[in-house]
Amino acid sequence: MVEVVILGTGNVAFHIFQTFSEAKNIRVIQVYNHKKVSLKSFSKLIDTTTNIHNLKPADFYLLALKDDVISEIAQQLNNHKGIILHTSGAIGLNALQSATNFGVFYPLQSFSKNNTVDFTEIPICIEANSTENLEKIKSLALEISTDVREIDSEQRKALHVAAVFVNNFSNHLYSIGAEICDDHGIDFSILKPLITETALKIKNLKPREAQTGPALRNDQKTIETHLALLPNKHKHIYNLITQSIQDLHGKKL
Structure with a gap:
């Protein structure tokens, strides 16, 4: 024992x-x-x-x-x-x-x-x-x-940073999504099936392969509509992540 x-x-x-x-x-x-x-x-x-x-x-x-x-x-x-x-x-x-x-x-x-x-x-x-x-x-x-x-210690430090992105940062984005829903009288629970599907998808696909959305498509009209709806405190995050997605995947015409 x-x-x-x-x-x-x-x-x-x-x-x-x-x-x-x-x-x-x-x-x-x-x-x-x-x-x-x-x-x-x-x-x-x-x-x-x-x-x-x-x-x-x-x-x-x-x-x-x-x-x-x-x-x-x-x-x-x-x-x-x-x-x-x-x-x-x-x-x-x-x-x-x-x-x-x-x-x-x-x-x-x-x-x-x-x-x-x-x-x-x-x-x-x-x-x-x-x-x-x-x-x-x-x-x-x-x-x-x-x-x-x-x-080893160096691998674990890198792993911890990766974990912050996939866990802590993603949860913060859930919080922003919940706030947007609350501001417009929508029950956040409507997004839970989407959150679950996104998480399950990467069991069979690499995260890069699973990416979807207006940033990937370079859908400027939708992006502009989103930015117009968002409060200023969330515009920077939206723009930053949109740019990061396009830098990774390349802008699609």
């Missing part, structure tokens, strides 16, 4: 805790956060602590924390024999180099506490400071996911 201490109580920590708790060969033995109030939802389920120096001996210490504190917290764990892991897409492996055994356990997914996720389908990107530690981290990841990939 592999024993794990989780440091952090945010969305990533919450979902990893739930998934690890249901795994056959993993046992979460403690959860840490520097704020007692943040541990409230965990305290009835598991041993908790607000003192970083009172962490239990474990095989893994999983740092599901804000990027800017990862290195600082790792330095306080350098006396522990277990493998120190962080879950960040943007922070390199070397942020943990103060420890003896360390690595990365990055689940490539967007997490919200009220939204259930199936970890078996989530890619987990792993990296380690030694071949032996990499194999141990791989075994841990395979307990909860069928998609485990060795991704």
Whole structure:
């Protein structure tokens, strides 16, 4: 049985805790956060602590924390024999180099506490400071996911940027679409089948091949109509994305 201490109580920590708790060969033995109030939802389920120096001996210490504190917290764990892991897409492996055994356990997914996720389908990107530690981290990841990939720090940074485009930026565009609907008395739910179809389409097509719309067709009349309808705060985004699509595909006459 592999024993794990989780440091952090945010969305990533919450979902990893739930998934690890249901795994056959993993046992979460403690959860840490520097704020007692943040541990409230965990305290009835598991041993908790607000003192970083009172962490239990474990095989893994999983740092599901804000990027800017990862290195600082790792330095306080350098006396522990277990493998120190962080879950960040943007922070390199070397942020943990103060420890003896360390690595990365990055689940490539967007997490919200009220939204259930199936970890078996989530890619987990792993990296380690030694071949032996990499194999141990791989075994841990395979307990909860069928998609485990060795991704180095530079690849993971690029992957994180790509994820921001396809997830965070696209969601922001959904927000703009919802605002436009609201401004014109339209229920945003009417767009949900279109959103679903667009996402499903790239299972069989490359995103470039799936592109449609007035920017691709260089339909100037439609583009001008859209710009006339949009408030000024959204015109720049519309123009910028239209130009980007045309730069990629070339303007069609």
